[in-house]
Amino acid sequence: MNSETQSVSAASQSYPDRLQSKLRRVLVSWELLLLCVAVFIFWLNTQASPYFLDPWNLSDATFNFTEKALIAFAMALLIISGEIDLSVASIIALSSTAMGYAVSIGMGTTELLIIGPLVGLACGAFNGLLVTRFGLPSIVATIGTMSLFRGISYIILGDKAYSGYPSDFAFFGQGYVYWVITFEVVLFAVFAIIYTLLLHRTSFGRSVFAIGNNPTAALFSGIRVNRIKFILFLLTGLMAGIAAVCLTSRLGSTRPSIALGWELEIVTMVVLGGVNILGGSGSIPGVVLAAFIMGLVTFGFGLLNVPGIVMSIFIGLLLIGVIGLPRVWTKGLHFWKSIVSR
Amino acid sequence: MNNWRRLITRDVVLGVALLAVIALVSTRAADFSSVKNLASVFNDSSILIILALGQMAVILTRCIDLSMASNLALVGMTVAMLNSNFAAIPIPILVIIAIIMGAMLGLVNGLLVWQLEIPPIVVTLGTLTIFRGIIFLISDGQWINAHEMSPAFKAFPRSSILGVTVLSWSAIVAIILFAVLLTRTAAGRAFYAIGGNPNAAVYTGINVGRSRCLAFVLAGAVSGFAGYLWVARYAVAYVDIAGGFELDIVAACVIGGVSIAGGLGTVAGATLGALFLGVIKNALPVINISPFWQLAISGSAILIAVGFNAQSERRTGRIILKKAEQSS
Numbered sequence: 001m002n003s004e005t006q007s008v009s010a011a012s013q014s015y016p017d018r019l020q021s022k023l024r025r026v027l028v029s030w031e032l033l034l035l036c037v038a039v040f041i042f043w044l045n046t047q048a049s050p051y052f053l054d055p056w057n058l059s060d061a062t063f064n065f066t067e068k069a070l071i072a073f074a075m076a077l078l079i080i081s082g083e084i085d086l087s088v089a090s091i092i093a094l095s096s097t098a099m100g101y102a103v104s105i106g107m108g109t110t111e112l113l114i115i116g117p118l119v120g121l122a123c124g125a126f127n128g129l130l131v132t133r134f135g136l137p138s139i140v141a142t143i144g145t146m147s148l149f150r151g152i153s154y155i156i157l158g159d160k161a162y163s164g165y166p167s168d169f170a171f172f173g174q175g176y177v178y179w180v181i182t183f184e185v186v187l188f189a190v191f192a193i194i195y196t197l198l199l200h201r202t203s204f205g206r207s208v209f210a211i212g213n214n215p216t217a218a219l220f221s222g223i224r225v226n227r228i229k230f231i232l233f234l235l236t237g238l239m240a241g242i243a244a245v246c247l248t249s250r251l252g253s254t255r256p257s258i259a260l261g262w263e264l265e266i267v268t269m270v271v272l273g274g275v276n277i278l279g280g281s282g283s284i285p286g287v288v289l290a291a292f293i294m295g296l297v298t299f300g301f302g303l304l305n306v307p308g309i310v311m312s313i314f315i316g317l318l319l320i321g322v323i324g325l326p327r328v329w330t331k332g333l334h335f336w337k338s339i340v341s342r
Numbered sequence: 343m344n345n346w347r348r349l350i351t352r353d354v355v356l357g358v359a360l361l362a363v364i365a366l367v368s369t370r371a372a373d374f375s376s377v378k379n380l381a382s383v384f385n386d387s388s389i390l391i392i393l394a395l396g397q398m399a400v401i402l403t404r405c406i407d408l409s410m411a412s413n414l415a416l417v418g419m420t421v422a423m424l425n426s427n428f429a430a431i432p433i434p435i436l437v438i439i440a441i442i443m444g445a446m447l448g449l450v451n452g453l454l455v456w457q458l459e460i461p462p463i464v465v466t467l468g469t470l471t472i473f474r475g476i477i478f479l480i481s482d483g484q485w486i487n488a489h490e491m492s493p494a495f496k497a498f499p500r501s502s503i504l505g506v507t508v509l510s511w512s513a514i515v516a517i518i519l520f521a522v523l524l525t526r527t528a529a530g531r532a533f534y535a536i537g538g539n540p541n542a543a544v545y546t547g548i549n550v551g552r553s554r555c556l557a558f559v560l561a562g563a564v565s566g567f568a569g570y571l572w573v574a575r576y577a578v579a580y581v582d583i584a585g586g587f588e589l590d591i592v593a594a595c596v597i598g599g600v601s602i603a604g605g606l607g608t609v610a611g612a613t614l615g616a617l618f619l620g621v622i623k624n625a626l627p628v629i630n631i632s633p634f635w636q637l638a639i640s641g642s643a644i645l646i647a648v649g650f651n652a653q654s655e656r657r658t659g660r661i662i663l664k665k666a667e668q669s670s
Contacts, residue, residue, distance in 0.1 A: 136648050139406075139463075140602045143589055144644035151638025158634045256634075261586075264467055277461045307483070309581065313475030320468040324458045331458075 065295030082279030090149035095244035100162025117241035124237015173250025212279030387620025388513035396564035404604030405462035411587035412473035417569030422579035448562015452555030537604025
């Protein structure tokens with residue numbers, strides 16, 4: 001696990017796509033900082049609980065972040081471009097409800113695998129249309145669709161639940177590909193690579209950065225801003241649909257309250273990964289590391305019987321601290337320099 | 343002048359839409375439009391109105407406060423625990439404690455936004471989970487039930503003055519206070535100036551960071567006050583009270599025509615927006631629609647309202663303010 005993240009972050013050092021060497025240094029050191037935090041928390045966990053290093057336990061730990069991370073990859077691109085999608089958790093709910101309905105009218109696993117991501121894609125397209133065609137601010141538009149999508153799930157399901165998924169459908173959330181390596185971890189690794197390449201190695205990725213830094217300049221330099229934003233909303237919806245397949249398969253049932261509150265955790269993961277919430281900068285390796293950190297913290301606290309809500313305090317502090325500390329540092333440095341120069 | 347006419351028109355349109363919904367529901371259930379029932383709908387929406395006004399002050403300055411519901415819950419739990427352990431504390435003192443504590447929590451948000459310049463959405467996303475977690479720590483996950491609260495604690499929001507409940511009076515007083523603050527004081531006008539153009543606001547001598555901080559303190563204070571009202575009204579306090587309510591508050595503002603880009607919005611609009619959600623919530627059971635429809639309907643209302651806002655903002659912005667809009 002560690003060697004994989006190291007190789008990913010080592011690759012990030014050779015990016016030619018940073019505007020200034022100073023900025024690049026900051027970004028690289030941000031990922032190094034995250035790596036140090038991840039290693040430190042990993043070490044803390046091994047000290048805190050003798051059960052932590054068990055391979056099966058570690059394998060279980062990955063469930064804490066893989067599904068959220070799948071969405072976080074696409075969300076990172078969206079946030080870098082200066083937009084946001086708060087409806088992702090509701091897309092999971094709607095997509096899962098659609099799959100549940102499909103099962104109830106007798107469809108099989110293959111159909112489910114098509115329906116889940118397709119519903120996600122449709123929701124993403126709807127968000128994209130609202131933002132690019134009707135010019136609505138994405139934060140408000142997706143707060144609206146957040147209520148709408150989950151609302152539709154409530155209309156369909158009410159206080160009932162869908163279950164009775166086919167037994168071979170369980171593989172996508174519970175199955176193992178090889179020894180302790182779960183299907184979800186493989187999916188996570190594959191998409192981490194795909195999104196790293198997409199953002200950092202293609203002209204599409206370059207456009208995403210350009211749009212985030214200055215949409216008007218990007219438009220004048222020939223980038224089809226609205227089309228790229230639309231594609232990003234599509235991707236986010238698609239990833240939410242894929243995550244819905246994994247989560248539904250893992251839980252084996254669908255309620256309208258499924259994945260409640262995930263949108264905030266996913267945004268936290270992206271911001272923790274060093275993506276600027278105002279758009280324009282960020283990297284996928286950073287998001288991968290943030291996913292590991294959040295997963296490790298949640299799992300470590302879980303082994304120590306710390307209630308989930310206390311972990312959320314820690315995540316909240318981490319979010320504010322990680323963004324705030326560098327600013328405290330810069331402010332302190334300015335203050336120090338002003339004293340010295342006097 | 344033109345600006346004023348446009349804002350008034352938007353509020354009037356919303357008011358007419360609200361009346362239309364009430365009239366529509368009345369065709370199915372005649373009692374719905376009776377004075378008594380409308381008063382009870384207003385009473386039901388009071389807490390949302392109070393919160394929406396605080397949120398509007400924040401949104402006017404181009405910020406957003408997602409932590410209001412957690413703030414409400416934390417303060418609500420605190421005053422409920424104070425009341426159940428020290429029943430001797432008089433209710434007015436508890437209300438003042440609630441307002442001050444809420445304001446302090448708002449100050450935390452405000453200082454992080456002002457001094458550390460962290461984007462407001464990140465700050466309040468963080469404090470949203472932190473406040474909620476602190477409730478668990480102080481209450482140990484326990485509920486404070488009705489029988490543990492003193493009768494006076496529960497009775498206060500329900501007691502009636504001149505035939506109107508204290509809860510409704512709170513909303514009316516809040517509406518008046520915010521109307522005066524936002525239209526008749528320098529601090530209130532500064533909120534609009536910052537939202538309209540932060541750079542220009544700096545050159546006119548407004549301390550943008552401090553004004554934003556003030557807006558967060560205001561939002562915190564109303565959240566704290568609403569925290570007491572909520573817990574006393576529903577006579578129960580636990581970790582998850584008002585969970586997810588932060589988005590209802592934003593929704594009320596958006597439906598009320600408060601622009602998420604800052605600088606646009608009226609007290610009347612935010613109030614009508616909150617009332618709109620309240621009417622829908624109360625009307626669904628009356629006309630035999632399952633309450634499960636409520637979420638989807640309010641979602642659609644948000645989308646329609648924000649679409650409407652975007653259209654009217656674009657119309658005026660395109661010709662006159664083109665340069666200012668691009669530079670901001």
